[in-house]
Amino acid sequence: MQISIELDSQSNQSLQNQIFEAIRQQILSGVLKSGVLMLSTRALSEQLDVSRNTVILAYDRLIDEGYLYSQRTIGTFVNPNLPDHSLMLDQEYADTTGTKQQEHSSVNRHPVAFNGRVQALFNPYRDQLDIDFWVGRPDPESFPIKTWQRLILKNLAKAGSNMTEYHDPAGIVELRQAIADHLHAARGIVCRAEQIIITNGIQEGVNLVARLLIKPGTIAVTESPCYQGAAYVLESYGAKLHPVPVDKDGLDVRQLPQKNIGLAYVTPSHQYPFGATLPLERRLCLLEWAQQTGAYIIEDDYDSDFRHKSSPLTAVAGQDQHGCVIYMGTFSKSIGAALRIGYLVLPQELVSPAVTLTTLMNNGHSWLDQAVLSDFISSGSYLKHLRRIRRTYLTRRDCLVAALQQHFGDDVILSGLEGGMHLVWHLDESLPTSQEIQTIAQKVGVGVYAPSAGAVHDYSDSQCCERALLLGYSSTNENQINEGIARLADALKTREQPLNYSKDRFITQ
Ligand SMILES: Cc1ncc(COP(=O)(O)O)c(C=O)c1O
Structure with missing residues (x-):
């Protein structure tokens, strides 16, 4: 009996592992039926053009794990005592060569007891952005x-x-x-x-x-x-x-x-x-x-x-x-x-x-x-490190505040300036919502964030979150800050469909 196994010489898995895995999958999927006599190690090594020792080692592991058993002088067999429920008898699966990983079985599993949702800590847009005001990240250069x-x-x-x-x-x-x-x-x-x-x-x-x-x-x-x-x-x-x-x-x-x-x-x-x-x-x-x-x-x-x-x-x-x-x-x-x-x-x-x-x-x-x-x-290195990055973040915070005031007016309403690594810009009625600004900014390669994108839980989906924009400044340098806010201002000026948007707000001072 031939066994269909394709070996990949480029794979980072050893040949022995590939043989083991292919046979194991074929047993689990029902391609190799229980009780079937396997090819001898010599025959399989010739078929696959690999050393006999490689096949012996793969067979030994399959025997150790209970997929095969060997009868002295007769040969090696697929274990007939594998419990039915451990076999994936899905026909589509059985038709494959045995390399597919896993299919859903029809068994009704015990329900998952855990019920939870996940905070938004990763920035999914990061790779598409030139300048990113993502919140709460230390400067990579500072490590x-x-x-x-x-x-x-x-x-x-x-x-x-x-x-x-x-x-x-x-x-x-x-x-x-x-x-x-x-x-x-x-x-x-x-x-x-x-x-x-x-x-x-x-x-x-x-x-x-x-x-x-x-x-x-x-x-x-x-x-x-x-x-x-x-x-x-x-x-x-x-x-x-x-x-x-x-x-x-x-x-x-x-x-x-x-x-x-x-x-x-x-x-x-x-x-x-x-x-x-x-x-x-x-x-x-x-x-x-x-x-x-x-x-x-x-x-x-x-x-x-x-x-x-x-x-x-x-x-x-x-x-x-x-x-x-x-x-x-x-x-x-x-x-x-x-x-x-x-x-x-x-x-x-x-x-x-x-x-x-x-x-x-x-x-x-x-x-x-x-x-x-x-x-x-x-x-004492930690204190020195803190002193250094505190100076950097303070300079960046000041730069961000100045850039926002330059492009959006001295009366921009900002909060959270006293400490930390981000500030919040409370958008006045002349501006779109934070969600809309996030989208507009992304189109010009700038990341600024509505609260929900910055891992904020807002119970009431309140007005204040809708009109609050989060801007982290710790991982952007001053050139990036100036360029990012200038691009954002331009994008807001030239966006196609203004929403309650008064152009006068954006006359550069
Ligand atoms: C308010 C707040 N607490 C805790 C954390 C998470 O901190 P840690 O990385 O130590 O789990 C964050 C992460 O951004 C945060 O914003």
Whole structure:
């Protein structure tokens, strides 16, 4: 009996693997029927023009995995005991040569229990843009590549068993201590290294906290609008989201609900997306509210490293006298999102359950990345790096503000200027909606973003989001900023169908 197998000498799979896979697929698809006597290894090696040893190794693996069995002196057979349901008897599939990967079976599978939606963190238009004001990305040029290289080599050289052992799932103690020291100086938070848990970014931190605190129906307050990544996680654990509006000063604490609240997820340093810094009185009200209602405050401090005007306000966690605040930080904005390192600072009573949970979830994170980051912080390089990029981002922010004023008038309404890596342009009635401007800008190779494209969850699809445009400035240089805003202004002037659009607004000053 011939077996139809086509080998690809250019493939990066070995010949042995290709033979194994082709036979396995033909068994699963029913092309090779159960109980059938296989070609001898010699015959198949001659047919395929490969060494006999290659075929023997493929057959051995098929025998080990239970697809074939061999009877001494008689030959090798397709295992007749393969359960029927493991075979894909779809006729179309059976007609193929066995290289097709997978077809749907008609079996009614157990339903997927998870129900969730995903935040818009990737920019699908990126490759089509010349100039991109995407939100919240560090300047690629700013990544401290040489120092990182040196620290990787240094840590590898002394790694010993560090690369082969499991480590403390909460994170290596050196990194947790370095973060605790940094937070004390930079954010006014006094905590012990034991209270810090290293996470795969804030995203994993929110998951961890949600799993600790949320049962289906638990009420979770969020700002409205807020960051999709947090709202969607809370929702996916069954939380009932309770939006509280934001105004020009951030969360309107007077509108906080008073009963049966599990937690409030907030961004006090730089409200996402509008960028307000929550004033001291509101911070104190928020803390008092948490103390009275028994709710936890989740403080997402994602981009507080960049404070352009004054020195940063102490974090809400730094003002917390009662252990109400779960603080979340990340290196995604200050170093790079691909690092995937963030952390939680937990009130004492949550430490032990959180460590158990992180052990169940992931057994901890990469030792090497943690060791390198720990050295980077404790050697003072992190502070130097922050000082450098703060200057760059401040210059870029000023450049963007000046370009917007030059092309759209001094009275452009902007928010979120005090810190962070993006600003929000509140469009007046003479301009199209943010969604329309996003589309117009894309046509001239410029990326500016309506809130929903920038991972903003807007409960009410409100007017304020419809008329708010997000512009990140951290990963565009000054030439690009000037060129991008000039192109946007031109595109808006010359677009074919003006929508309530007054040309006078755009006379260049
Ligand atoms: C408000 C806010 N929080 C958290 C994150 C995610 O941070 P991480 O990369 O640490 O998961 C983002 C990402 O852009 C964000 O905008």
